[in-house]
Amino acid sequence: MTNAEPNFYLDEELEATEDWDDDFQTGYADEPDPEDLTTGEMDLAERHQLRRVASLRTELEDITEVEYRQLRLERVVLVGVWTDGTVEDAENSMAELALLAETAGSEVLDAIYQRRQSPDPATYVGRGKVEGLAEIVKATGADTVICDGELAPSQLRNLEDRLKVKVVDRTALILDIFAQHAKSKEGQAQVELAQLSYMKQRLRGWGGNLSRQVGGRVAGGAGIGGRGPGETKIETDRRRINTKIAKLRRELKEMKGTRDTKRQERRRNHIPSVSIAGYTNAGKSSLLNRLTDAGVLVEDALFATLDPTTRRTTTADGRVYTMSDTVGFVRHLPHQLVEAFRSTLEEVADSDLVLHVVDGSHPDPEGQIAAVREVFAEIGATDVPELVVINKADQADPMVIARLRQREPHSVVVSAKTGEGIAEALRIVEGELPRPGVEFKALLPYGRGDLINRLHQQGEITSMEHTGDGTIVVGRANPDLAGELEAYAL
Numbered sequence: 001m002t003n004a005e006p007n008f009y010l011d012e013e014l015e016a017t018e019d020w021d022d023d024f025q026t027g028y029a030d031e032p033d034p035e036d037l038t039t040g041e042m043d044l045a046e047r048h049q050l051r052r053v054a055s056l057r058t059e060l061e062d063i064t065e066v067e068y069r070q071l072r073l074e075r076v077v078l079v080g081v082w083t084d085g086t087v088e089d090a091e092n093s094m095a096e097l098a099l100l101a102e103t104a105g106s107e108v109l110d111a112i113y114q115r116r117q118s119p120d121p122a123t124y125v126g127r128g129k130v131e132g133l134a135e136i137v138k139a140t141g142a143d144t145v146i147c148d149g150e151l152a153p154s155q156l157r158n159l160e161d162r163l164k165v166k167v168v169d170r171t172a173l174i175l176d177i178f179a180q181h182a183k184s185k186e187g188q189a190q191v192e193l194a195q196l197s198y199m200k201q202r203l204r205g206w207g208g209n210l211s212r213q214v215g216g217r218v219a220g221g222a223g224i225g226g227r228g229p230g231e232t233k234i235e236t237d238r239r240r241i242n243t244k245i246a247k248l249r250r251e252l253k254e255m256k257g258t259r260d261t262k263r264q265e266r267r268r269n270h271i272p273s274v275s276i277a278g279y280t281n282a283g284k285s286s287l288l289n290r291l292t293d294a295g296v297l298v299e300d301a302l303f304a305t306l307d308p309t310t311r312r313t314t315t316a317d318g319r320v321y322t323m324s325d326t327v328g329f330v331r332h333l334p335h336q337l338v339e340a341f342r343s344t345l346e347e348v349a350d351s352d353l354v355l356h357v358v359d360g361s362h363p364d365p366e367g368q369i370a371a372v373r374e375v376f377a378e379i380g381a382t383d384v385p386e387l388v389v390i391n392k393a394d395q396a397d398p399m400v401i402a403r404l405r406q407r408e409p410h411s412v413v414v415s416a417k418t419g420e421g422i423a424e425a426l427r428i429v430e431g432e433l434p435r436p437g438v439e440f441k442a443l444l445p446y447g448r449g450d451l452i453n454r455l456h457q458q459g460e461i462t463s464m465e466h467t468g469d470g471t472i473v474v475g476r477a478n479p480d481l482a483g484e485l486e487a488y489a490l
Contacts, residue, residue, distance in 0.1 A: 073107040077136055079125060080113035080148035092364045093331065097148045097170065100330075103302045104176050109140040113148070123162070124155045134163050146173055150334070153202045171198060171334040177303050178337065184307040186255045190344070191306075193248040194336035200241045203234050256343040263350060270458050270478040272321040272433045275348045275384075277376075278357030279368040280328030283391040285309075286416035287357055288325045291426065303328055308344050315430040318456035324351070331371045338378055349381040352434050355425075357389045358404065360396030360413070365404060387412065387428060394418050436460055436475075438482035441490045445470045448488075454481060 078097050082090040090113055098108045112133065114125050123130050124147055137145065144166045145159065151169040159167040168176075175198060178191045266273060276284045280302045289295060292311040299305075310324040324347050338345070348354060356372060358365050369388070376382050388411035390396070390404050401413055412428055414421035436459045444451055452471065455461055459477035466472075470488075477485060 073105060074144055075109050075140065075142045076101050076106045076144045076146050077109055077133070077140065077142045078111035078146050078148065079133060080111070081119045081125060082113050082115045083118060089364070089367070092367070093148055095363075096331065097146065097173075099302055100170070100173050100177065101146055104173055104180070106144065106146075109142050110136055112136070119149060119155075121152075122155065123158050124149065124151055130159070130162055137163055137165055144168065146170070150332070156202060170332060171336070174303075174330065174334055174337065178306060181303055181306050186252070186344075187307045189248050189251055189255070190337075190340040193245060193252065194334065194340040196241050196245050196248070197336045197339070198334070200238060200245075203237055203241075252340075252343065259343060259346075263347075266322060270436075270480070272319075272353070273347075273351045274321060274323045274353045274355060274429060274433075275351035276323065276325050276355045276357060277348050277372065278328065278355075278389075279359060279362075279372055280330050282328070282357045282359040282362075282368070283416045284325050284328065284357050287355070287389065287391060287414070288323060290416045290419065290422055292323055302330070308347060310347075314457075315433070316426075317430075317460070319430075319433070319460070320457045321352075321433055329372045329375045331367070333371075333375055338375065342379065345375075345379045345381075348376070349379050349384065351384060353429065353432055354381065354384050354386045355389050355429070356386050357391050359392055360390045360401050360404065361392045365390075365400065366407070369408070385432060386410070387425075387432065389414055389425060391416055393420055436477045436481075438479055439476050440482050440485050441472070441474045442485045442488040443467075443470045443472050443490050444485075444488050451481075451484065 078094060078101065080090065080094050080097065094111050094113055098111065101108050112129070114129050116126065120126055125133065133145065136142070142165065145163055145168075147159075147167065147169045149169060150171045151159070151167070156167055156169070175191065175195050179195065182188045182191045276288055278284055281304070285305050288309065288311065292313045305325065306327050308324055308326050310322050312320060312322055314320050326348055327341060327344060354376075356369070358369055362368060373382075376384075388404075388408040390401055390408075390411055390413045393401065393413045393415040394417060405411055405413070412421060412425045414425050416422075452473070455473065455475065455477060458481055459475055461473060461475040463474045464471060472490070
């Protein structure tokens with residue numbers, strides 16, 4: 001006996017699905033349309049597509065297996081030397097080092113610091129502290145030690161010999177973060193140049209690897225003319241690094257020419273420029289998005305954006321100016337990075353106004369201000385007019401904001417997240433942009449609407465009156481534009 005089956009008609013079933021909601025069909029009702037995403041949101045989604053997850057392990061316990069794999073975050077122990085300042089300064093520095101380590105993709109297990117007049121010239125920390133550090137490394141199972149300072153090659157070698165694990169310093173850690181986040185061709189070349197400059201003095205191999213020489217009967221495949229003592233491996237590696245550094249410098253010089261050409265074009269058209277600079281993760285990209293709708297990447301992480309972004313915007317009265325986001329600064333920013341990113345940082349030195357963004361919710365905002373101004377002095381930007389923008393007002397302590405306002409009278413308090421204070425910041429920026437230097441009064445024919453448009457973009461119009469003979473315009477203009485207006489001067 002068979003069960004009776006209901007009649008099934010394909011056309012009727014297809015008609016029944018016509019009214020289904022598209023979101024229900026796809027199963028992704030909350031997923032935004034890719035066409036509606038900004039460039040920064042797409043970059044952030046791409047960065048988050050692959051993340052290393054803490055405590056995720058894929059171990060094969062069967063000893064007969066050929067492979068033994070373990071996927072996990074790099075486990076690190078932080079070490080610092082406190083030479084001056086207060087205990088809070090030392091703790092803030094170690095907390096920042098922990099954030100840098102987590103941004104680089106590691107798991108911080110422990111952190112220690114030592115009070116000394118100066119770092120130990122042989123091992124950075126004292127001999128007893130090295131023995132205690134070795135016990136901590138062994139007990140926690142750490143595979144890396146990160147030091148809060150730039151180590152000399154001898155200090156690096158001595159620590160690795162005694163701890164039996166990899167040792168990196170603050171400079172190498174920051175360079176690693178930059179290598180992860182650089183996207184543009186120029187940014188990648190700048191980071192590679194900084195890494196090679198740092199690495200050249202710290203070449204080291206296990207055992208006698210770097211002391212091996214090319215020579216003998218085989219001569220390393222060199223054949224006739226290649227026999228003899230030859231170069232050691234460390235000499236060969238150093239020569240290759242120098243060759244690569246020279247090549248990168250030539251490439252960056254060509255890229256700098258392109259950047260200089262764009263800058264000269266803006267100067268020729270008398271377009272003012274505003275640079276947004278400040279400590280890393282102070283909210284520079286968020287502020288740029290709020291002021292210009294740039295749509296650049298925003299992430300709550302150190303050095304989230306490295307590649308500079310320039311956007312064209314206008315004032316309330318129609319004048320055109322540019323606003324540029326720059327790479328973030330940090331305490332003890334490696335000199336290799338400052339040198340490699342000099343062409344990018346010149347945007348700050350050549351700008352007409354610098355918006356110095358400060359994180360008002362940070363435990364030590366004054367220290368951030370001092371660190372940024374040290375970099376300003378290094379790149380020759382101390383003479384550029386500066387407006388301190390105290391960001392994150394929605395999270396900051398009102399007492400801290402009041403203290404910063406008292407210390408920095410020329411400042412404004414904003415919140416790039418909520419929009420608080422943005423209108424006031426724009427008003428101050430527009431008021432401090434350089435004004436055209438030549439006053440004029442002209443009767444422009446109605447056929448010269450192009451001059452009226454240029455006056456709106458590049459000059460200041462005080463009054464405008466339409467008459468039967470043309471438009472009487474009074475205002476200020478740049479010398480080039482004022483020269484063209486002389487033919488219609490009153």
